[in-house]
Amino acid sequence: MYQIGIDVGGTNTDAAILTGHEIIGWHKHVTTPDVTSGIVGALSGALLSTNIDRVSIDAVMIGTTHFTNAIVQRRDLSRVAVLRLCGPATHSLTPMVDWPPDLREIVDGYTVLLDGGSEFDGRPITPFNKSSVREACRRARDLGLVSVAVSSVFSPVNAEHELLAAEIIRSEIPGAAVSLSHEIGRLGMLQRENAAIMNACLHDIGKKTIAAFRQSMVDLGLQCPLYLAQNDGTLMSAHFAEKFPVFTFASGPTNSMRGAAFLSGLRDAIVVDIGGTTTDVGALTNGFPREASVEVQVGGVRTNFRMPDIFSFGLGGGSLVTGVGTTLQIGPISVGYDLATRGRVFGGDVLTTTDIVVASGRAELGEKSLVADLSQAFIDDTLAFMQKRVEDAIDQMKLSRDPAPVILVGGGSILINEQLAGTSHVERPLHYHVANAVGAAIAQISGEVDRVVSLSEISRDEALSVAKQEAWDKAIAAGADASTIKIVDVEDIPLAYLPSAATRIRVKVAGDLKL
Amino acid sequence: MNEWTLTELDLEYISLGAAILGTGGGGDVYSGKLRAWQQMRAGRRIRIISPDALQDDDLVISVGGIGAPTVGFEKFERGDECYRAMRAIEKAVGKNAVALMTDEIGGGNAIEPMIAAALADLPVVDVDGMGRAFPELQMNTFFIYGMLPSPCALCDEKGNTIVYTEAVSPLWMERLARASTIAMGCTAGMALPPITGKQIKAWGVKYTISQSWRLGEAVIRARAEKRDSVAAILKHEHGKLLFRGKVVDVKRWTTGGFARGKLEIDGFSDFQRRSLQIEFQNENLIASVDGIVVATAPDLICIVDSETGRPISTEETRYGLRIAVLGLPATPLFRTTEALAVVGPRAFGYDLDYQPLGDYVMPEPKVKP
Numbered sequence: 042m043y044q045i046g047i048d049v050g051g052t053n054t055d056a057a058i059l060t061g062h063e064i065i066g067w068h069k070h071v072t073t074p075d076v077t078s079g080i081v082g083a084l085s086g087a088l089l090s091t092n093i094d095r096v097s098i099d100a101v102m103i104g105t106t107h108f109t110n111a112i113v114q115r116r117d118l119s120r121v122a123v124l125r126l127c128g129p130a131t132h133s134l135t136p137m138v139d140w141p142p143d144l145r146e147i148v149d150g151y152t153v154l155l156d157g158g159s160e161f162d163g164r165p166i167t168p169f170n171k172s173s174v175r176e177a178c179r180r181a182r183d184l185g186l187v188s189v190a191v192s193s194v195f196s197p198v199n200a201e202h203e204l205l206a207a208e209i210i211r212s213e214i215p216g217a218a219v220s221l222s223h224e225i226g227r228l229g230m231l232q233r234e235n236a237a238i239m240n241a242c243l244h245d246i247g248k249k250t251i252a253a254f255r256q257s258m259v260d261l262g263l264q265c266p267l268y269l270a271q272n273d274g275t276l277m278s279a280h281f282a283e284k285f286p287v288f289t290f291a292s293g294p295t296n297s298m299r300g301a302a303f304l305s306g307l308r309d310a311i312v313v314d315i316g317g318t319t320t321d322v323g324a325l326t327n328g329f330p331r332e333a334s335v336e337v338q339v340g341g342v343r344t345n346f347r348m349p350d351i352f353s354f355g356l357g358g359g360s361l362v363t364g365v366g367t368t369l370q371i372g373p374i375s376v377g378y379d380l381a382t383r384g385r386v387f388g389g390d391v392l393t394t395t396d397i398v399v400a401s402g403r404a405e406l407g408e409k410s411l412v413a414d415l416s417q418a419f420i421d422d423t424l425a426f427m428q429k430r431v432e433d434a435i436d437q438m439k440l441s442r443d444p445a446p447v448i449l450v451g452g453g454s455i456l457i458n459e460q461l462a463g464t465s466h467v468e469r470p471l472h473y474h475v476a477n478a479v480g481a482a483i484a485q486i487s488g489e490v491d492r493v494v495s496l497s498e499i500s501r502d503e504a505l506s507v508a509k510q511e512a513w514d515k516a517i518a519a520g521a522d523a524s525t526i527k528i529v530d531v532e533d534i535p536l537a538y539l540p541s542a543a544t545r546i547r548v549k550v551a552g553d554l555k556l
Numbered sequence: 557m558n559e560w561t562l563t564e565l566d567l568e569y570i571s572l573g574a575a576i577l578g579t580g581g582g583g584d585v586y587s588g589k590l591r592a593w594q595q596m597r598a599g600r601r602i603r604i605i606s607p608d609a610l611q612d613d614d615l616v617i618s619v620g621g622i623g624a625p626t627v628g629f630e631k632f633e634r635g636d637e638c639y640r641a642m643r644a645i646e647k648a649v650g651k652n653a654v655a656l657m658t659d660e661i662g663g664g665n666a667i668e669p670m671i672a673a674a675l676a677d678l679p680v681v682d683v684d685g686m687g688r689a690f691p692e693l694q695m696n697t698f699f700i701y702g703m704l705p706s707p708c709a710l711c712d713e714k715g716n717t718i719v720y721t722e723a724v725s726p727l728w729m730e731r732l733a734r735a736s737t738i739a740m741g742c743t744a745g746m747a748l749p750p751i752t753g754k755q756i757k758a759w760g761v762k763y764t765i766s767q768s769w770r771l772g773e774a775v776i777r778a779r780a781e782k783r784d785s786v787a788a789i790l791k792h793e794h795g796k797l798l799f800r801g802k803v804v805d806v807k808r809w810t811t812g813g814f815a816r817g818k819l820e821i822d823g824f825s826d827f828q829r830r831s832l833q834i835e836f837q838n839e840n841l842i843a844s845v846d847g848i849v850v851a852t853a854p855d856l857i858c859i860v861d862s863e864t865g866r867p868i869s870t871e872e873t874r875y876g877l878r879i880a881v882l883g884l885p886a887t888p889l890f891r892t893t894e895a896l897a898v899v900g901p902r903a904f905g906y907d908l909d910y911q912p913l914g915d916y917v918m919p920e921p922k923v924k925p
Contacts, residue, residue, distance in 0.1 A: 130713040130741075133591045133635030133671075160741040161627050166714070194631045230630045231587075437876045442804045442822070493626070545626065 042556060043097055045087060046482025047080055048104045048270075048296050052317040052359075052377050053452075056083035057478035058091055058098075062303075066091035067475045069452075076107045076250075081257045083478075088261070095262045099556045103254060104270035104292040104481040111246050112239060112340035115143060119188045120150035121241040122181035124174065124210075125234065126157030126193035126202045128167030136192070136234055141341035148242045150186045153177045157202040158194030161543060162495040166194060169202045171209065178213035188218045190241040192234035196223035197492045218244040218284075225287060227491040228545065232336060232345035239342060240287035247286035251279050268554070273347040274299045274329055274480070275487035275551055278520060287346075290339055293477060294321045294351045298330045300480030301448040304470035310446040311435050311464075314476065315453030318357040318375035322434040323349050325448075329529055329551075347489075352434050358453035359384070362392045362423055369426055385412050394456050397423045404455045424458075432462045439463070450476035487529070487551040488515030495543045505533065508548040516550050526552030559679060560604040560923035562670070567592050567602075572775060572867070573768030574666035576789070579856050580870040581839035582663015582689030583625050587632055592667050595674035602670045605655060605679040607760055609925035610753030614654045616681055617642045618698075618751060619672050620665035622710070622733060623743035634713035637745025638672040644709035644717050645747045657681040657756070659696045659748055661764040662689025662839075668745070682921060683760035687767075687887045688856050691838045693733065694726035695899050697889045698751060701759045705729040709747040712740035761887045767793075767919035775865040785865025786880040789858075794917040795884035798843055798850055799832040800825050800862055803877045819873055821881070832881060834859070836870045841904050843881060851883040852906070854890035854899040855913040858882045885916040 043065075047056045049072055058066040068086030073079035080103065088095065111117055123136040136152040137145045155177060156170035181189060189210050193202040200223040207219045220241040226233030254267060269282040270292040277288060297314040301307075308328040314321045324331040330349035337348040355373025359380040363370050376383045376391055383389035385396040386407030398404045400412040401420050439445050444465040449457070450473040459467040472479060490512045494504040509528065516526055532547040562570070571585040578585075592602060610616065619638035621628065646652055656669040656676070661684040673680045685696030699705065706723040710733055718736055723729040737744045770792050778788035790797060801823040808817035816837045823830040832850075835842040840857035843850050851857050859868045862878040873879075890899055891912060901908040 127631075128713075129634045129715065130631045131634070132713075133594065133633045134587065138594065139590055158631070160631070161624075164741075166631070166741070228626070228630055230632065436802075437878075439876055441875055543624075 042099050043093060044100045044102065044482050045084065045098060046102045046478040046480065047083055048293060048477035048481050049076055049079065049106055050293055050316065050477065051106070054079035054083040055475045055478040056087035057472070057475045057482055058087050058093070059479065059482045064472050064479060065093070067472065067478065069475070076105060077253045077257055080254065081261065084257070084261055096264065098263055098265050100265050100268060100554065101258060101263060102268045102270055102276055102481040102484055104296045104477065105289055106293060107250055107289070108243050108247065108286045109290050109339060111243060112144070112342070115147055117246040118147050118242040119245045120186055121148050121238055122150050122184070122186040122189045123152040123234070123238055124177055124189065124191045124206055125152070125154045126169070126191070126206060127154055128156050128158050130158060130166055130194055131230060134231060137238060139231065139343060140235070144340060144342065148238065151181050151184050153180070159196070159199040159202070161195055161198065161493050163195070163199040165202070169205050174206050174209045175213060178210050182214045187214060187216055188220070188241040188244040189214065190220045190222070190234070190237040192222035192230065192237055194230060195493070196221070197228050225285065226345055228493065229345045232343055235342050236287055236344045236346060239339065239344070240285060243286040247283050251283045255279065268484070270296055270481045270484050272349070273487060274484060276484045276554060281519070290346060291337070291348050294323060295330050295349045296480030296484070297321065297450055297477035298323050298325055298349065298480065299328070299484060300476035300478070301325070301450045301470070302328045303479055303483045304450070304472055304476055305448045305468045307446055307448060307468070310448050311438055312448045312450065313431060313435065313454065314451040315449070315456055316357050316451045317359045317377050317380065317453060318355065319353050320356045320431065320434065320453070322352045322438050324438045327529060350438070352438055354430065354434065356394070356427060356430055356456070358393070358395045358456065360394045362394060362397060365419060366422070369422060371423070371426060394427065394453075398455055403458070428457050428461070431457050435461060436463050449473060485551040486516055486519050486521035486554055487549060488512040488517070488519060488521070489547070489549045490515070491545070491547045493543055493545050501533065501544065504544070504546055505531065505548070508546045509550070512548045512550045516552055520555055521552035522555040523552070526550050557605055557609045558923050558925060562602040562604065564593055564596060566769060569772030569776065570765060570768045571667060571772065573771030574661055574663060575867040576771050576775075576858050576860060577661055577687070577764070577768060577856065578663035578689040578867065578869070579839045579858050580836055580868070581691065582660065583621070583665065584629070585664050585667060587628070588664045588667030588671070591633065591635065592670050592674070595671055600674040600677070602674050603679040604682050604765055604923055606921055606923050606925045607681050607683040607756050607762055610654070610681065610756055612752065612754035614753035615649070615651050616655050616657050616751045616753065616756055617645050617653045618657045618659045618669070618685070618748040620658055620660060620668045620746055621743065622746045623737050627742035631741060631743055633743070633745070635671070636675060637711045637713060638668050638747065639675040640711040640717060641709040641745045641747035642672055642676065644711065644719050645707060645750060648707045648709070648719050648721070649750050651750070653678060655679045655681045657683055657751070659685035659698065660689055661687060661761070661768060666765070666768060680765070681756060682763050682765045682923060683756055684764045685759070685761060687761035687764050687890075688854070689839050690899060693730040697759045697761060697887070697895070698748070698755060699726040700895050700898050701889075703751060703755060703759070704749050706749055708733065708749055710736050710740070711745045712743070716740060759889065761889060763919040763921040766922035769922060770919070779864060786860060786862065786882070789860070789865060789882060793882070793884050794914070795882050796914060797880060798857070798883045799823060799827050799845065799881040801827055801832060801879065803873055803875055803879060806873055806875065815870065817870065821879065834881070835906070837904055838870065840870065842901060842906055842908065843883065849908060849911065851913050852901045852908055852910050853904060854886040854895070854910070856884035856886060858884060883913045885913045888916055
């Protein structure tokens with residue numbers, strides 16, 4: 042049984058081939074503007090590094106920044122019709138109100154506020170109104186819109202109105218692509234609606250990109266299923282990804298953290314991933330990245346996705362080193378993938394962090410004699426500076442004041458040594474330089490429930506077990522192997538100012554992909 | 557009468573300053589700011605006037621949001637809840653209001669009256685009843701000094717309006733309003749009993765909108781000029797830097813509908829080898845350094861990001877955050893025996909006497925009569 046993980050990063054596209062817990066082949070290829078040719082390059086390179094039969098590959102998992110970039114660069118986006126089911130509530134802030142005007146201009150096809158929506162306890166705000174939804178659909182159809190986002194107040198508590206609307210949309214708009222907010226985001230109406238609209242505007246590019254991925258696999262003679270990595274470190278099928286391209290956002294840092302956990306065998310640790318341009322530091326709890334508590338912006342839009350809590354700063358193998366003593370500065374400017382031509386040890390004229398590490402004798406790359414002019418004191422100062430910045434970042438991400446284990450991954454991790462303050466031990470596992478691709482290859486399938494429950498009708502224990510069962514069912518429906526499903530996260534937060542004992546329940550389960 | 561008409565940038569400053577004065581609670585300011593911007597973009601004006609410009613018998617109505625913040629993130633305002641609540645009070649007393657105000661400048665309710673005022677085309681008075689945030693209705697200077705607890709009005713987004721014609725105490729008013737808010741789906745707009753110009757001049761915490769503006773402006777400017785934003789706050793606030801350090805422990809529990817907890821912070825720079833503890837109940841209430849109490853409610857204990865000056869709420873504090881803790885003196889109106897019975901440490905269940913943090917300096921008004 043073989044699987045191939047691919048991670049499309051800003052600088053490199055990495056591929057790793059795994060069988061069970063063993064990495065048997067890998068390849069790094071420069072990321073290309075079209076993404077797909079970089080993927081093909083990495084895939085074929087990895088396949089060449091082994092001599093396994095392509096027919097025996099069981100699955101390909103891709104982590105890609107393609108859809109995030111489409112939003113950030115406002116490229117190939119579909120126009121969207123937005124139906125909000127809210128009754129009289131929420132009229133003060135209409136859909137896309139907090140979007141950057143240029144993005145809104147491209148995406149906003151038609152927005153309308155209709156009857157429906159729920160209270161926190163599931164009661165309807167106003168009854169669902171079929172004819173008004175039908176009328177809105179006809180209007181959208183006349184405007185030539187096929188991609189429709191639907192958001193209903195408290196749909197994570199009661200999704201009925203969104204589902205009823207979806208039925209009408211499909212019957213009124215031939216070939217409609219429907220994004221329902223309860224399937225995409227969690228509590229927090231505007232942010233969930235934003236996520237649903239972003240998903241809807243990625244409809245065309247989603248279909249095209251997934252088709253291109255499939256075609257590259259066909260070209261390489263791979264006949265196995267294709268999966269895409271999601272931002273929470275789990276997988277979705279290519280078919281599912283066509284409907285939910287938005288779930289690929291921020292899968293990169295997640296993959297490297299999950300890969301670090303896998304390669305080191307640690308489930309609770311700080312992960313330091315040093316690439317060509319930046320260092321990402323995150324915390325693993327129970328094998329999964331800790332999630333950010335603050336809102337995350339994508340292309341200027343506030344969302345409440347399940348994003349990993351990452352502290353990122355400009356230190357990488359290509360970072361420029363300037364000044365000396367008190368004026369010493371490292372990064373954030375980096376030569377990125379030009380390191381191999383512009384770095385001093387490679388015959389270039391730019392002093393980078395990699396040159397310093399080679400000069401110190403800690404790594405062997407390029408031509409050491411080209412940096413023989415650097416003084417030992419300067420080398421020591423620069424190494425200490427980088428070490429200190431990483432130590433400070435680790436300290437910020439730690440979960441308690443106790444020394445924490447640290448996993449170093451990424452090609453740039455040669456910049457620092459294992460003697461890091463505030464750590465219990467530091468590990469740089471084998472294959473640390475392709476941890477992100479490994480993370481994609483081992484990604485699991487998850488199921489999640491997030492809702493507010495009124496405890497006047499149901500006990501807390503009952504509510505929790507109902508939520509667990511639903512999360513479980515969702516994971517199995519998404520392709521998880523039932524025998525491997527474990528609960529990853531259970532949260533039960535009593536709500537302030539609600540004497541009627543309402544509580545917000547979040548349950549997440551994950552299991553291995555059923556191959 | 558002089559008026560200060562707010563721009564979108566003014567609102568940006570005021571909402572940031574109000575969040576700092578929220579002392580860890582007070583609710584989100586983002587949605588309010590967006591809604592106020594919407595009003596401006598629709599051509600309506602938000603005008604601020606000085607409390608000193610009011611006639612003694614002028615009617616002013618204080619409005620704000622009530623409910624569970626978590627619900628508000630999902631089912632936010634139709635937009636005219638507070639406006640209708642204000643109109644309901646006018647109808648109940650048979651008199652028109654000349655202006656609106658907030659009873660709580662700390663957090664989201666700093667903005668709510670501005671939205672209602674834009675709809676009513678009335679000004680907002682540069683004053684509040686706390687100079688900060690507190691969790692319950694009765695904890696404002698007006699109720700403490702004898703404003704009658706009724707009539708109050710509550711409006712939901714569906715069009716329901718309740719007018720409470722008689723409540724025997726502010727505490728009862730709070731209790732009744734909470735119960736109705738739940739029936740309304742946990743979010744509502746509320747108008748407090750009518751307040752006169754004379755009461756505002758005697759009992760109001762003055763110029764707190766101006767104060768929020770200056771606070772927010774100072775932080776945003778310091779950030780842009782890459783100066784220390786914490787120093788910029790202190791320069792404006794006559795406050796005290798209680799501590800700089802890193803959060804090393806957070807404990808939380810919920811009792812009686814309040815999010816309670818304790819923070820522990822290890823000092824850095826001038827505070828090395830010292831430890832600060834903060835106790836909170838929605839808002840930060842008690843701060844002690846190495847076991848010695850250095851600040852208590854009603855003085856303001858504000859936590860901001862040590863680098864950016866961004867206010868940090870009690871909900872988002874976690875291990876590793878680098879913070880500065882600022883102590884700002886409370887209004888003298890909160891330092892009397894009768895006020896301390898409602899907002900002093902003992903009112904929150906701490907067996908401590910209030911020790912004033914220093915002299916209160918009245919904020920400089922942005923608009924004069």
